[in-house]
Amino acid sequence: xxxxxxxxxxxxxxxxxxVKLTQRELAEAVMDDYKGSTMAKITVxxxxxxxxxxxxxxxLIRRIAEYCGVDYNFLLNNK
Numbered sequence: 001x002x003x004x005x006x007x008x009x010x011x012x013x014x015x016x017x018x019v020k021l022t023q024r025e026l027a028e029a030v031m032d033d034y035k036g037s038t039m040a041k042i043t044v045x046x047x048x049x050x051x052x053x054x055x056x057x058x059x060l061i062r063r064i065a066e067y068c069g070v071d072y073n074f075l076l077n078n079k
Contacts, residue, residue, distance in 0.1 A: 003051035004061060005075050009068035016069050030063040 006026070013021045027041035034041055048056050065072045 001051040001054055002056060002076065003078055004048040004056055004064075005077070006045055006049045006064060009064060009070045009075055012070050012074075013068040021068070026064065026067065030060060030067050 006023075010021045010023070010026060013019070023042050023045055024038060027045050028038060031041045031044070034044075036044075044060075047053055048060075061075050062072055065075050
């Protein structure tokens with residue numbers, strides 16, 4: 001399973017913009033078409049960050065990368 005570096009991407013966003021990006025704000029921004037509750041969206045991000053998905057949603061990873069201003073591969077690199 002693969003851990004997605006969401007926390008590091010949020011940190012990069014804050015360094016770049018000077019604005020703290022909460023997990024809630026990120027979830028709402030990148031999953032605006034998702035029908036679940038805000039807590040369900042946050043749970044998806046938490047599970048991705050912890051590496052609890054065998055096959056994480058690549059479109060969602062792309063959206064997170066674009067929103068946070070990081071390269072797609074940044075989120076996937078676990079070194």
